[in-house]
Amino acid sequence: MLNKILEKISSSWIFFIIVAVLYLILLSVNFPLAKDTFFKFLELLQKIIPVFILVFIFIFLSNLFLDSKKIAKFIGKNAGIKGWLISIIAGILSVGPIYMWYPLLADLKEKGMKESFIAVFLYNRAVKIPLLPMMIYYFGAAFVVVLTFYMILFSIINGLLVDKLLKLKFKKPIKT
Amino acid sequence: MTQSILKESLIKTLNGFKQVLPIILGVIMLVSLSITIIPKSFYESIFTGNKIIDPLFGAIIGSAATGNPITSYIIGGELLAQGVSLLAVTAFILAWVSVGLVQLPAESLMLGKRFAITRNVVSFITALIVAILTIFTLSLLC
Numbered sequence: 001m002l003n004k005i006l007e008k009i010s011s012s013w014i015f016f017i018i019v020a021v022l023y024l025i026l027l028s029v030n031f032p033l034a035k036d037t038f039f040k041f042l043e044l045l046q047k048i049i050p051v052f053i054l055v056f057i058f059i060f061l062s063n064l065f066l067d068s069k070k071i072a073k074f075i076g077k078n079a080g081i082k083g084w085l086i087s088i089i090a091g092i093l094s095v096g097p098i099y100m101w102y103p104l105l106a107d108l109k110e111k112g113m114k115e116s117f118i119a120v121f122l123y124n125r126a127v128k129i130p131l132l133p134m135m136i137y138y139f140g141a142a143f144v145v146v147l148t149f150y151m152i153l154f155s156i157i158n159g160l161l162v163d164k165l166l167k168l169k170f171k172k173p174i175k176t
Numbered sequence: 177m178t179q180s181i182l183k184e185s186l187i188k189t190l191n192g193f194k195q196v197l198p199i200i201l202g203v204i205m206l207v208s209l210s211i212t213i214i215p216k217s218f219y220e221s222i223f224t225g226n227k228i229i230d231p232l233f234g235a236i237i238g239s240a241a242t243g244n245p246i247t248s249y250i251i252g253g254e255l256l257a258q259g260v261s262l263l264a265v266t267a268f269i270l271a272w273v274s275v276g277l278v279q280l281p282a283e284s285l286m287l288g289k290r291f292a293i294t295r296n297v298v299s300f301i302t303a304l305i306v307a308i309l310t311i312f313t314l315s316l317l318c
Binding site: 013019022023033036037043056064097099102107119122123131135146147157161165166 | 185186192193195196199200201202203204206207208209211212213246250253256262266273276279285286287290291294298302305306309310313317318
């Protein structure tokens with residue numbers, strides 16, 4: 001019976017239900033903390049709505065204008081340097097929390113975006129131009145320049161490593 | 177462009193969003209939970225002053241923590257003021273922005289389990305390497 005119910009509920013809803021159960025447990029154990037957490041959730045949700053709309057528009061436009069051929073040309077397996085540059089710049093320019101970009105990346109991956117470019121995009125989200133003055137205030141300009149340089153450089157290394165590791169096939173042990 | 181293509185793209189986008197909505201909501205709930213449960217003072221109590229263990233702790237805590245990067249800069253600044261090494265703080269802020277344990281379930285569901293785990297493990301290791309290289313380069317420059 002439980003198996004049949006679980007089959008009908010998609011994995012995304014199972015994840016949501018698990019987190020909701022955590023909230024219910026917290027509510028029964030510590031009501032003030034649960035209240036604070038819920039208000040924090042509402043605060044974050046309010047902040048995220050504009051990004052959510054932005055990502056929705058991007059996915060809509062990608063569905064409208066980008067087909068597998070175009071994706072392959074710009075960010076596909078044979079995109080070359082162009083693909084690396086697009087992923088780096090898009091990652092740096094993207095705004096909002098990282099998880100808001102998963103739906104768009106999943107959509108582009110389905111259309112043929114190379115996985116190493118997804119890794120590069122996600123790594124470059126660490127380089128945030130509007131936050132640089134804040135970082136300079138805390139750590140100094142030299143630190144920020146050196147760190148930003150290495151972050152961009154290592155985003156490429158990160159992408160290459162992810163690509164290589166994903167291509168690894170593990171041999172099954174031979175039964176004797 | 178015909179109206180039917182526009183409608184088709186819109187329906188496709190809406191259907192896609194209907195599928196990811198519970199994941200996004202779940203992640204926001206999880207992020208809110210970790211922000212309220214873990215006090216900022218917790219981060220300060222972790223570091224011991226050990227030059228080898230502290231950067232590793234910094235990267236581990238940064239990976240588990242979540243929130244706006246600005247929060248990591250503020251905590252990082254406070255940690256520096258309390259005598260924690262710049263190497264440990266750098267590993268901490270790098271892992272904070274590039275590794276996401278809280279977001280891992282969502283990343284796995286949307287981009288694939290193998291991809292998500294591989295990317296996060298590689299990002300964790302590179303956070304440590306970038307931190308070491310940054311401090312080494314700074315020591316040469318300054």
